[in-house]
Amino acid sequence: MFVSKSMTRKLITTTPETDVLTVGKMMKENQIRHIPVVDEGDILLGMVTDRDVRSAMSSVAHEDFDSKDERKKLSALTVKEIMTRDLVTVSPLHTLQDVLLLFQKHHYGALPVVDDKGVIKGIISIRDLVRAFINVMGIGEPGALLGIVAEDKLGQMKNIVDIITEENISMGSILVARHWEEGKRAVFPYLMTLNKARIKKKLEEAGYELLDPLEWHLDQLPRK
Amino acid sequence: MKRTGFLYDERYLYHDTGSYHPETSERLPAIYKGIEEGGLLEKVVLLKAKRADLKWIETVHSTDYIRRFEEVCLCGNTCLDSTDNQMCTETFDIAFLAVGGILDAARRVMEGELDNVFCAVRPPGHHAEHSQAMGFCYFNNVAICAKYLQIEFGVERVGIIDFDVHHGNATQNTFEHDPTVFYYSIHEHPSFAFPGTGREFEKGVGKGTGFTLNSPVLPGQGDQEYKKLIKKDFIPAFEKFKPQMILVSAGFDGHEDDDMSGIRLTTQWYTWMMEIIMNMAEKFCKGRLISILEGGYCIERLPELARNHIKVLLEEK
Ligand SMILES: [Zn+2]
Numbered sequence: 001m002f003v004s005k006s007m008t009r010k011l012i013t014t015t016p017e018t019d020v021l022t023v024g025k026m027m028k029e030n031q032i033r034h035i036p037v038v039d040e041g042d043i044l045l046g047m048v049t050d051r052d053v054r055s056a057m058s059s060v061a062h063e064d065f066d067s068k069d070e071r072k073k074l075s076a077l078t079v080k081e082i083m084t085r086d087l088v089t090v091s092p093l094h095t096l097q098d099v100l101l102l103f104q105k106h107h108y109g110a111l112p113v114v115d116d117k118g119v120i121k122g123i124i125s126i127r128d129l130v131r132a133f134i135n136v137m138g139i140g141e142p143g144a145l146l147g148i149v150a151e152d153k154l155g156q157m158k159n160i161v162d163i164i165t166e167e168n169i170s171m172g173s174i175l176v177a178r179h180w181e182e183g184k185r186a187v188f189p190y191l192m193t194l195n196k197a198r199i200k201k202k203l204e205e206a207g208y209e210l211l212d213p214l215e216w217h218l219d220q221l222p223r224k
Numbered sequence: 225m226k227r228t229g230f231l232y233d234e235r236y237l238y239h240d241t242g243s244y245h246p247e248t249s250e251r252l253p254a255i256y257k258g259i260e261e262g263g264l265l266e267k268v269v270l271l272k273a274k275r276a277d278l279k280w281i282e283t284v285h286s287t288d289y290i291r292r293f294e295e296v297c298l299c300g301n302t303c304l305d306s307t308d309n310q311m312c313t314e315t316f317d318i319a320f321l322a323v324g325g326i327l328d329a330a331r332r333v334m335e336g337e338l339d340n341v342f343c344a345v346r347p348p349g350h351h352a353e354h355s356q357a358m359g360f361c362y363f364n365n366v367a368i369c370a371k372y373l374q375i376e377f378g379v380e381r382v383g384i385i386d387f388d389v390h391h392g393n394a395t396q397n398t399f400e401h402d403p404t405v406f407y408y409s410i411h412e413h414p415s416f417a418f419p420g421t422g423r424e425f426e427k428g429v430g431k432g433t434g435f436t437l438n439s440p441v442l443p444g445q446g447d448q449e450y451k452k453l454i455k456k457d458f459i460p461a462f463e464k465f466k467p468q469m470i471l472v473s474a475g476f477d478g479h480e481d482d483d484m485s486g487i488r489l490t491t492q493w494y495t496w497m498m499e500i501i502m503n504m505a506e507k508f509c510k511g512r513l514i515s516i517l518e519g520g521y522c523i524e525r526l527p528e529l530a531r532n533h534i535k536v537l538l539e540e541k
Contacts, residue, residue, distance in 0.1 A: 139420055141420070142351070142358055142359065142393060142418060142419030142420055142421070143418065143419070143420055144416070144417050144418040144419075144420065145415065145416060168307045169307065170306075170307075192306065193306070193307070193308050193418070194308050194351070194358075194359040194360060194390065194418040194419070194484075195245070195246060195308055196418070196484070197246065197483040197484055197521075198244060198246075200483075212443075212444070213416045213442070213443040213444065213486055214442065214443065214444050
């Protein structure tokens with residue numbers, strides 16, 4: 001799960017000398033909110049966001065209400081004056097897990113991906129992560145989720161997977177909630193089958209407790 | 225009393241899904257028995273299967289898929305695309321007979337020979353995608369029927385209601401761009417049930433936006449919630465759309481005794497639902513309606529469910 005596999009490679013970049021109006025137009029036309037700023041060698045110098053552009057525009061507008069003058073000022077204003085230079089970047093060999101934790105820590109919407117020479121390689125956004133995790137969870141393909149309570153001891157997962165495998169059912173994913181009740185885990189296999197009844201019976205016969213779907217409080221797991 | 229057709233053919237039993245499969249051939253005799261025991265066989269027109277013309281199946285499925293299905297089947301393979309879809313060497317032919325029987329029924333309704341028909345066919349259809357078998361389904365019977373009505377009889381607005389407990393992913397996909405076919409489905413919530421589609425925000429695409437409507441229902445719910453959503457979603461949508469013909473994807477697997485879902489509908493709910501649909505057909509479609517069997521796996525309950533279904537179609541109280 002490397003960043004290089006999930007990032008957006010088709011990049012729209014700009015230079016430090018570009019004026020703010022042009023950058024604002026680029027964002028609008030391409031429906032993007034982050035544009036990396038690079039030099040002639042594609043070395044990343046900074047990042048300009050739609051918020052930077054908006055606040056630049058409004059500060060000019062406040063100073064002077066004459067729109068002709070306003071435009072003049074804005075076209076004189078260049079990217080290097082409004083871009084963020086102090087950037088958090090990730091490398092193509094960072095993992096999606098790294099990025100997930102970074103997003104949580106810094107409240108970013110997107111991070112530039114640069115190689116060890118500082119050359120921009122792509123950009124990774126929350127959108128890219130969402131796509132990757134839908135893929136990992138398998139929920140883009142038809143299937144059904146099952147909820148199983150298992151004791152927190154060795155070999156439980158193997159048993160569950162064995163039972164599913166014996167039934168010849170493929171799995172889209174298997175999620176584990178490690179903190180459930182005292183000494184218990186909840187296991188959520190995503191099964192690529194319509195025929196859930198039989199596997200449920202098998203699991204019950206093997207002594208597993210099936211979760212009532214309405215007890216699936218994944219969102220009530222411990223918060224930090 | 226209505227002139228009601230009942231499509232039933234013993235050849236539909238030859239689609240063999242092996243042992244331990246819920247979509248077993250026992251389902252159809254259970255349906256037949258229920259109708260017979262209700263003394264309704266004399267009141268319906270019994271229709272037999274016909275082989276569908278390939279061109280109609282090609283309105284929904286790719287030629288490559290149809291060919292692949294035939295090859296896999298004739299080679300003696302026992303499943304197609306997923307182990308869910310168990311089959312035998314006859315399955316390909318029987319899938320043609322299911323479609324053909326339905327199209328013949330549709331023709332009779334359009335030509336005024338019958339008011340409505342219940343098509344007790346196997347294999348079911350609403351999960352079968354353009355190029356993929358899925359969820360016990362090979363050809364999308366209801367979608368092909370809608371295409372046939374459009375092309376052969378120029379029906380301008382077809383309304384499909386799917387009350388099988390699973391979302392009819394393939395029917396939705398077939399018509400999501402098409403504003404002339406309205407697809408409404410009520411089913412168990414996709415985060416808990418197969419196939420994982422049919423969320424509230426799936427409302428059609430492009431020109432078809434607003435002509436797909438889904439009512440997902442959380443597990444554990446039953447008649448009350450279903451009735452509430454039918455009144456809130458289905459009725460206003462169809463009253464606005466004014467279909468000229470109604471097709472029903474009739475699946476009985478949301479019944480409380482059916483172990484395919486966590487939805488707990490009673491036998492009475494199905495009667496209530498069909499009465500609503502009949503009223504709708506009366507109001508907009510000159511009473512024309514075709515009901516096509518999808519799921520429903522509780523052999524003990526199928527007789528009464530089928531009997532009540534036919535009673536409503538006959539308007540026999
Ligand atoms: Zn179903």
